[in-house]
Amino acid sequence: MSSVPQLDTSEQPRFKIKKWTAVGLWSWDLDSADCAICKSNLMEPCVDCQNDAQNTQQHDKKFECITATGDCGHSFHLHCINKWLSKRNVCPLDSQPWEFKKYNK
Amino acid sequence: MSPQISKTKLTMMVDFLALKKTTEVNETEDIKFIQQIVKSILLDDNNTYRYDYQNAYNKVYNMCLIGLSETVCANISCALEEYFQAFNPSLSSLEDFYMICTLLKSKFERLNGLFLALDESKSNSVIKVKDQGLSFLRLFVNTTSTKNALSRIFFDELKQIHSKTQQEECLSTEIVYLKFFLENMEYLLETPNLIYDQLIANFKLLFEEECLNAERSCGLVLYYTHILNLYQHEYQFLKNTLCLKDNYIESILEKFTDIFIVDKSDMMLSEALFVSMTDELLNTKINNKYLIDYIYVDKNIALIDNMYKMYLNQYLRSQLFQVDTKNIANKRQYIVVISQLTDVLLHLYRESLDFLENKLKSTDNYANRCLKVALSDICSDLLNTDNINHLNVEQNQWFMIIIKYMDIFINANRDTLIKNINIEKMISCVQLLDGLSVDRYESFVHVYDTMLNKRLMSSQETNIDVEMSIIQIMDTHMNSQYGKNKEDITRMGLKIKDYLSSKKTNDKYSDSVMDTTTDVKILNEFFWTALVDNENHKLSNIVIPEPLKKCITNFETFYNKSYSTRNIKWLYQYWMIDFDHFINDKVYTLSMPFVSTIIFYHLMHNVYVSVKMLKQLTNLPTKQIVQNLITFSIKYNLITHLDSNKTLSSEKKAINEGDYFTINKDFINDKDFIKVNVISITRKEGAK
Numbered sequence: 199m200s201s202v203p204q205l206d207t208s209e210q211p212r213f214k215i216k217k218w219t220a221v222g223l224w225s226w227d228l229d230s231a232d233c234a235i236c237k238s239n240l241m242e243p244c245v246d247c248q249n250d251a252q253n254t255q256q257h258d259k260k261f262e263c264i265t266a267t268g269d270c271g272h273s274f275h276l277h278c279i280n281k282w283l284s285k286r287n288v289c290p291l292d293s294q295p296w297e298f299k300k301y302n303k
Numbered sequence: 304m305s306p307q308i309s310k311t312k313l314t315m316m317v318d319f320l321a322l323k324k325t326t327e328v329n330e331t332e333d334i335k336f337i338q339q340i341v342k343s344i345l346l347d348d349n350n351t352y353r354y355d356y357q358n359a360y361n362k363v364y365n366m367c368l369i370g371l372s373e374t375v376c377a378n379i380s381c382a383l384e385e386y387f388q389a390f391n392p393s394l395s396s397l398e399d400f401y402m403i404c405t406l407l408k409s410k411f412e413r414l415n416g417l418f419l420a421l422d423e424s425k426s427n428s429v430i431k432v433k434d435q436g437l438s439f440l441r442l443f444v445n446t447t448s449t450k451n452a453l454s455r456i457f458f459d460e461l462k463q464i465h466s467k468t469q470q471e472e473c474l475s476t477e478i479v480y481l482k483f484f485l486e487n488m489e490y491l492l493e494t495p496n497l498i499y500d501q502l503i504a505n506f507k508l509l510f511e512e513e514c515l516n517a518e519r520s521c522g523l524v525l526y527y528t529h530i531l532n533l534y535q536h537e538y539q540f541l542k543n544t545l546c547l548k549d550n551y552i553e554s555i556l557e558k559f560t561d562i563f564i565v566d567k568s569d570m571m572l573s574e575a576l577f578v579s580m581t582d583e584l585l586n587t588k589i590n591n592k593y594l595i596d597y598i599y600v601d602k603n604i605a606l607i608d609n610m611y612k613m614y615l616n617q618y619l620r621s622q623l624f625q626v627d628t629k630n631i632a633n634k635r636q637y638i639v640v641i642s643q644l645t646d647v648l649l650h651l652y653r654e655s656l657d658f659l660e661n662k663l664k665s666t667d668n669y670a671n672r673c674l675k676v677a678l679s680d681i682c683s684d685l686l687n688t689d690n691i692n693h694l695n696v697e698q699n700q701w702f703m704i705i706i707k708y709m710d711i712f713i714n715a716n717r718d719t720l721i722k723n724i725n726i727e728k729m730i731s732c733v734q735l736l737d738g739l740s741v742d743r744y745e746s747f748v749h750v751y752d753t754m755l756n757k758r759l760m761s762s763q764e765t766n767i768d769v770e771m772s773i774i775q776i777m778d779t780h781m782n783s784q785y786g787k788n789k790e791d792i793t794r795m796g797l798k799i800k801d802y803l804s805s806k807k808t809n810d811k812y813s814d815s816v817m818d819t820t821t822d823v824k825i826l827n828e829f830f831w832t833a834l835v836d837n838e839n840h841k842l843s844n845i846v847i848p849e850p851l852k853k854c855i856t857n858f859e860t861f862y863n864k865s866y867s868t869r870n871i872k873w874l875y876q877y878w879m880i881d882f883d884h885f886i887n888d889k890v891y892t893l894s895m896p897f898v899s900t901i902i903f904y905h906l907m908h909n910v911y912v913s914v915k916m917l918k919q920l921t922n923l924p925t926k927q928i929v930q931n932l933i934t935f936s937i938k939y940n941l942i943t944h945l946d947s948n949k950t951l952s953s954e955k956k957a958i959n960e961g962d963y964f965t966i967n968k969d970f971i972n973d974k975d976f977i978k979v980n981v982i983s984i985t986r987k988e989g990a991k
Contacts, residue, residue, distance in 0.1 A: 212907045216892055217820040217881035218854050221760070223828040223835070224869040241829030248793060267868075302868040 226265065226302045228273045233265070234291055235278035240265045240302075244275035269297040276301065328369055333362040334378045337417075341379055344413050345386040356417070364420040372421050379418070383435050390443065394452050397460050397480035404440065404487060411436025444491045457484060458505045465509055468540055478544055485545065499551050506555045510562040517563070518570070526570050530563050531584050553590050560589050564597040571598045585664050592666055599670040608677040615651060615681050622647040628695035638711050640696055645708035648701065649731045652682060683738030702743055703750065705732050710754045713769050721768040729773050733780045748791040755795060756833055759802045760824070760877065770799050798830040812861050820881075823858055825871060838876035842897075846922050848904045851880070851897075884941075886970050893941075895979035898923060902931045906942055911949065911963040932964055934981045941979075943967045 228240060236245040243263035267273040272291045274282070282290050289296050340359040342348070366375050392403050414436070443449055464477050488498040513533070521529045537559055541552045564571060587594055599607055626643045630636075655678050659671050686702045697703035709732055716724050739747055758765040774796040778789060805824045813821050826834070847855070859871060878897035883890050884907070895903065905912055905920050912920075917928045935942040937956065946952040947961035954962075 212885070213848075213850050213904055214883040215819050215850060215854065215880060216883060217822070217879075217894070219762070219822040219877075219879040219881075220824070220854075220858075220873065221834065221877035222823070222825045222871045222873045223831055224825050224866065224871055225828040226868055227870050239829055241827055242794075242797070300868055303866065 226273070228265070228267065228302070229271055230273060233275045233278050234272070235274050235282055238275070240273060240275065244277045246277055247275075265302040267299050267302065268294075269299045270294050271299075273302070328362075328365045328371070330366070330371065330374070333366060334374070337362055337375065338378060338382045340417070341382045341414065342386070344410055344417070345383070347410075356413075360417055360420070363418060367420045375418075375421065380435075383439075387439050387442075390439075394449070395456065397456060397484045400453065400456070401480050401483050404483075407436055407440055441491050441493070444488065445493050453484075453488070454501055457481075457501070458508070461502075461505055462509060465540065468544060469536060482545060485547075499554075502547075502551065503554050503558060507558045507562070510559055514562050514567065518567070526567075527584055528581075531581075531587060533563065534559065534587065534589060556590050560592075560597045564589075564594065565600070568598050568600075568603050582662065585662055593664040595663060595665040595670045599665065599673065604673065608673070608680075611674055611677050612681045612684075615655065615678070619647065619651055619685075622651070623694075631696070637696070641704055641707050641711060644694060644696070644704050645732070648682075648685070648705070648735070649728060652678070652735055653727075653731050679738055682735050683740075686735060686738055687740045687743055702736060702739055702747060705736060706747060706750050706754070708732065709751070709773065710758070713758060713765060713773070716769055717763060717766050719766065719769075721766070721772060724769060726769075726772060726776070730776050730780065733773070733776045737781050748795075752791070752795060752798075753833065755798065756831070759799070760834075762879075767799065767803060771796070774799065794830060798827070801827040801830055808862065808865065812858060815861065816857070819854070821854075821858070825862060825869075828872065834874055834877065836876070839872075839874060841924055841927075842875045844922050845875070845898075845901065846920065848901060850904075851900070886966065886968065889971075890975070891972065892976045893979060894976065896981060898927055899931045899934070899979055899981055902928060903935065903941070906935070906964060906966055911945070911965050913961065913963050914958060929958055930981055930983070932958060934979065936964065936967075938982055939977065939979060941967055941970055941977075 226240065231239055231241075233240050233244060238245050238248070242248070247263040264276050265273050266276045266279055268279075268289050270289045270292050272289050274290070279290075279296070283296060287296055288294060337359050340355055343355075363375055366372070393399060394403070444453070460477070460481060464481055467477070485498060485502070489495045492498055517526060517529050517533070534556075537556065538552070541547050541555055547555075584594065589597070623644070626640060626647065628640050628644070631640055656675070659675050659678060663671055663674070665671055686705075689698070689700055693699060694701070694704065697707055709729065712729065736747055755770070758770070774792060777792045778796070781789070781792060802824070805826055808825065809821060809823045812823060855873070862869070862871065875897045878900075879894060880897060880900040881892055881894040882900065884893045884903075885891075893903070901921050901923070902917060905917055909916075914925060914928050914932070917923070917932075918925060921928070932942070932944075933956065936944045942964045943966075944952040944954065944958070945963040945965060946954075946959070947963070949963055952959075952962060
């Protein structure tokens with residue numbers, strides 16, 4: 199890299215940010231994009247929440263739906279995995295005993 | 304017909320007058336005398352004295368006492384027969400009929416008085432004698448010639464009276480004769496219904512004649528008013544003047560509707576049906592059915608639907624004609640035109656819907672429902688057809704105009720409280736858009752979504768309440784047909800919620816940052832895929848100057864505290880940085896995109912920079928560097944373009960290899976805030 203003539207740094211700070219307008223996209227740090235139980239994208243509410251909200255026209259309900267990741271690293275909608283766990287306490291994908299690792303919101 | 308005088312009372316009267324005192328009977332003479340009296344009563348002989356009448360009564364009484372009732376009857380019958388055979392009254396009016404009936408009634412009342420003493424139990428013929436008058440009248444009325452004559456007279460007079468009552472010139476006596484005729488004929492005729500069949504037939508003829516006149520004298524619009532007036536008149540005439548029973552009134556009014564409404568449905572099937580019907584007419588019921596029930600019948604349904612569509616089309620065209628879509632000079636005029644066009648369509652739709660739902664009356668709302676389908680068909684046709692309307696905006700597509708209008712509407716109400724907004728218009732827009740075909744629906748979702756993105760990403764904040772309420776309106780009113788799902792609408796709703804959540808996060812962050820205002824939007828990748836474009840890839844490896852890097856790091860640390868499981872991908876192409884630029888003893892605030900900011904940062908921190916140097920410092924594509932340098936130097940004069948010898952370049956637009964750039968120390972501008980928009984560079988055809 200060729201040398202670039204620098205200005206005297208003793209001068210007053212030349213670059214002062216007054217307003218920062220930025221846009222970014224967030225996504226969950228998950229292995230899979232879809233919930234293996236309801237087949238909906240994990241970024242969307244689960245199928246039950248979508249249907250309930252559609253039937254009752256309660257849009258807010260769709261936002262109560264979060265996802266959860268198990269110790270095994272598999273992620274599902276919290277509603278979906280809770281429903282599953284009420285029958286079998288194992289991960290639906292690898293049949294390992296299920297332990298919640300984190301809740302994604 | 305005639306009330307019988309009480310026998311008890313008469314007997315008492317006879318006893319009082321002592322008429323029974325002479326009991327001698329001379330059969331031959333007495334019979335002759337009685338016959339004479341009977342004849343004189345029947346022939347209205349005024350020479351007969353009251354005494355003779357009393358004497359005859361005595362004779363009948365005496366003969367009956369000795370059991371000669373039957374002899375008296377037989378001889379009287381002869382006299383009656385003779386009279387009847389000679390009976391040929393003049394019959395030229397209903398008044399004549401009235402007189403005949405009244406006279407006969409009075410004569411037979413007198414005769415019945417005379418024969419009061421006849422013992423009914425002794426002989427059947429006695430009853431016959433007493434009933435002779437009525438029988439005779441029946442016989443007379445039921446003769447074909449009499450029936451025909453009466454029928455003709457009745458119709459003539461009915462016609463006259465009907466016409467006179469219309470002009471309110473009818474005399475009450477004339478009506479009395481008519482009513483007398485109807486009442487008595489019902490009693491006298493062998494087939495009583497005949498008179499009413501005839502009455503109905505007569506009215507039918509009257510109506511047919513009347514209808515011909517109405518057709519000639521009334522226009523399409525006047526025809527309705529005329530019918531309404533006529534109907535009311537007919538009803539009053541039948542009910543109050545002729546005092547007919549309800550079932551006869553119904554039958555006659557059925558003829559009325561057949562002739563004036565059903566048979567003339569071609570006159571009814573005009574635009575007047577949908578425009579000029581007054582509330583009075585719309586609410587009018589004929590025989591428990593609304594007017595439209597008579598018109599909207601199987602044979603007319605297709606025709607009415609088509610005519611209704613034609614009317615709507617014509618009305619729309621006539622309104623569109625008033626919107627000048629050819630001279631749109633600027634954005635403001637464009638917005639006005641879009642609004643006017645949509646208003647025309649919405650007005651037509653809402654007015655028609657209101658008419659069909661609230662004003663038009665039909666039994667069980669059958670016609671209303673069918674015509675609503677026709678209305679929705681015509682709207683659907685409009686929205687799904689191209690280039691027939693010559694709208695001159697938005698590719699001549701109505702649905703695009705409506706979507707654009709919704710965008711204009713939301714932007715116009717950016718600062719209005721939701722309670723003060725007339726959201727009904729948006730409901731109508733959405734209802735109209737519900738008629739879109741499947742591919743158009745997809746276009747609608749795409750365009751609306753793009754506009755929603757734009758509004759949400761705009762520096763001027765959109766009205767979230769309005770956005771959400773429109774999404775809810777779509778959720779309620781759209782996709783009801785064709786089994787389309789509401790996934791796309793739900794997703795747009797979720798997107799708005801996500802935007803709101805991001806806004807709240809930014810507000811929290813802003814509170815914790817001193818000196819710098821922040822507007823950081825961290826949006827759900829799943830709902831905002833449209834934001835990702837090729838620019839992302841181009842900017843993935845850029846070198847970010849330290850002050851900006853610090854901003855990012857600080858925010859990410861803050862964000863991670865609330866959302867530890869989220870990853871952030873920055874979209875630099877949407878960034879804007881406002882920073883201070885101190886030059887010539889004045890502080891300017893420059894507002895520019897992220898890439899421009901990085902380039903300008905290096906210009907501020909280095910005496911001279913070349914394209915090559917900037918490329919090394921930023922890792923930006925050459926084209927973007929050149930684009931920004933030209934923008935700074937030519938468009939805004941913020942920097943000075945030097946040649947390879949570091950003297951002022953003579954080039955105005957092109958940048959040669961080895962050229963340098965430096966901050967323009969002589970920069971001066973009246974404004975304190977300068978927003979930098981990067982110019983686009985396009986190589987002209989034929990240029991080297």
